Amino acid sequence: MIIEPRMRGFICLTSHPKGCEKNVLNQIDYVKSKGAIDGPKKVLVIGASTGFGLASRITSAFGSDAATIGVFFEKAPAEGKTASPGYYNSLAFEAAAGKAGLYAKSINGDAFSNEVKEQTIDLIKADLGQIDLVIYSLASPVRQHPVSGVLHRSVLKPIGDTFTDKTVDFHTGIVSDVTITPCSDEDIANTVEVMGGEDWAMWMDALLNAGVLADGAMTVAYSYIGPKVTEPVYRKGTIGMAKDHLEATAFKITDDLAKIGGKAFVSVNKALVTQASSAIPVIPLYISLLYKIMKAEGTHEGCIEQIQRLFSARLYTNGSIPVDEKGRIRIDDWEMNPEVQKEVAELWKGATTENLTAIGDLAGYKSDFLNLFGFGFDGVDYAAEANEMVEIPGLI
Numbered sequence: 546m547i548i549e550p551r552m553r554g555f556i557c558l559t560s561h562p563k564g565c566e567k568n569v570l571n572q573i574d575y576v577k578s579k580g581a582i583d584g585p586k587k588v589l590v591i592g593a594s595t596g597f598g599l600a601s602r603i604t605s606a607f608g609s610d611a612a613t614i615g616v617f618f619e620k621a622p623a624e625g626k627t628a629s630p631g632y633y634n635s636l637a638f639e640a641a642a643g644k645a646g647l648y649a650k651s652i653n654g655d656a657f658s659n660e661v662k663e664q665t666i667d668l669i670k671a672d673l674g675q676i677d678l679v680i681y682s683l684a685s686p687v688r689q690h691p692v693s694g695v696l697h698r699s700v701l702k703p704i705g706d707t708f709t710d711k712t713v714d715f716h717t718g719i720v721s722d723v724t725i726t727p728c729s730d731e732d733i734a735n736t737v738e739v740m741g742g743e744d745w746a747m748w749m750d751a752l753l754n755a756g757v758l759a760d761g762a763m764t765v766a767y768s769y770i771g772p773k774v775t776e777p778v779y780r781k782g783t784i785g786m787a788k789d790h791l792e793a794t795a796f797k798i799t800d801d802l803a804k805i806g807g808k809a810f811v812s813v814n815k816a817l818v819t820q821a822s823s824a825i826p827v828i829p830l831y832i833s834l835l836y837k838i839m840k841a842e843g844t845h846e847g848c849i850e851q852i853q854r855l856f857s858a859r860l861y862t863n864g865s866i867p868v869d870e871k872g873r874i875r876i877d878d879w880e881m882n883p884e885v886q887k888e889v890a891e892l893w894k895g896a897t898t899e900n901l902t903a904i905g906d907l908a909g910y911k912s913d914f915l916n917l918f919g920f921g922f923d924g925v926d927y928a929a930e931a932n933e934m935v936e937i938p939g940l941i
C-alpha cells in the first residue's frame with residue numbers, strides 16, 4: 546500500500562518500512578565513517594529498536610563488529626496496518642547485520658517480565674555463551690511488576706507546586722502556556738516503579754545468576770538532566786525521581802557485579818526528539834531552541850552521533866571512563882555548555898508563536914519527528930507501493 550504519515554496527538558499511527566530502513570542504513574553509514582572502535586564483542590541491548598537503544602545496537606555491531614541480541618516491545622504488521630517503527634528498524638538492522646556477517650537476533654516482548662528475561666538468557670546460552678555489554682534503554686509509560694502483578698503507570702508531573710510555563714505544539718507551531726498540577730505521592734512511587742532502576746537490577750541479577758555475563762562485563766543505562774526551564778517537569782518532577790533511583794541503582798549493580806569484576810554506569814545523554822521525549826510538555830520548545838543554537842555552533846548531534854561518541858570517547862578508550870562528581874558519564878556536555886544554556890534561557894523568555902520559526906528550529910524538530918516513523922527521508926519513494934507486511938525472520 547501507499548503509506549503516509551497519520552498523526553494523532555504526539556504519535557504517528559503509521560510508519561514506513563523503506564523509510565525506517567533508510568534511517569537505519571544512514572546510522573550504519575555514520576558509524577562506519579567514524580572508524581573502528583575497540584569495543585564490545587557480544588552485546589545485549591534492552592530497548593534496542595528505536596532512539597538511543599537502536600543507536601547502541603548499531604554502534605556495537607558496525608563500530609565494533611559485535612554480535613547483538615536486541616529486546617524490544619513493538620507492534621508487528623497486520624494486513625493494511627503498518628508495524629510500529631521499531632519493528633521495521635529492527636528488520637532493517639538484522640538484514641544489514643546479516644549481510645555484514647554479524648550475528649543479530651531479537652526478542653519482541655515485555656522486558657519487565659520474567660518470561661522475556663528467561664528467553665533472553667536461553668538465547669545467550671544457546672548462541673553466545675556470555676556477553677560483555679548490556680545496554681539498558683527502556684522508555685515506557687507502564688510496567689507490570691513481575692512479582693506483585695501490579696500495573697504501574699508513570700506520570701510526568703511536578704512535585705509540590707503547580708507548574709506553569711511555555712510549551713509548543715510542534716505540529717501547529719503554537720506557543721502557549723501549559724499548567725500542570727502537582728503529583729500525588731503515589732504518582733512518584735509509580736513513576737519510580739516504571740522508570741527507576743529496579744528492573745535494570747533485576748535484569749543484571751538474572752544474567753549474573755545464569756552465568757551469562759563475561760568477566761569484566763559492563764552495563765550502561767541512560768539518564769537525562771537538562772536545563773533549569775524543564776526542571777520542575779523533568780529532573781525535579783516525578784520522572785526525575787525515577788532517574789535519581791536509576792542512577793543510585795548503578796552503584797548497587799556495581800557492588801553485585803564485583804565477583805566478575807563488572808561495572809554499571811549511567812550515561813547522561815542529550816535531549817533529542819524520540820517517541821518518549823515528544824510526549825513531555827515543555828521539552829519540545831526547549832529542544833527546538835537548543836537545536837537552533839547547537840546547529841549554528843556545529844555541535845548538534847542525534848542519537849547515533851551521541852552513542853558513537855559515548856562508545857569511542859568514553860566507554861572504550863583504553864583508559865579509565867571519565868565520570869562526574871556523582872559517578873555519571875556525561876555525553877550531554879555540549880548541550881550543558883554554559884554558553885549554550887545561557888542562549889537558550891534568553892531565547893526562551895521571548896519565544897512566541899510568531900517568532901519561533903525564526904529563533905527556534907521548529908522545522909528540525911518536525912523533520913526529526915517524521916524521521917522517527919520513517920518519513921521524510923531523501924532517497925525513499927513515498928509515492929510508491931510499499932509492502933507493510935515484511936517480517937523479521939526468526940523473531941522470538
Ligand code: NAD
Pocket residue numbers: 591592593594595596597598616617618619631654655656657682683684685767768769813814815816817818819820821822
Ligand atoms: P525510545 O522510545 O526511542 O525507545 C524505547 C525503547 O524501549 C524501544 O526500543 C521500545 O521498544 C522499548 N520498550 C518500551 N517498553 C518496553 C517493554 N515493556 N519491553 C521491552 N521493550 C520496551 O526512547 P529513548 O528516548 O531512546 O529512551 C531510552 C532511554 O534514554 C530512556 O531511559 C530515556 O529516559 C533516556 N534518555 C532520553 C533522552 C531523550 O531526549 N530522548 C535524553 C536522555 C536520556
Ligand code: NA
Pocket residue numbers: 592593594595596597598599682683684
Ligand atoms: Na531506546
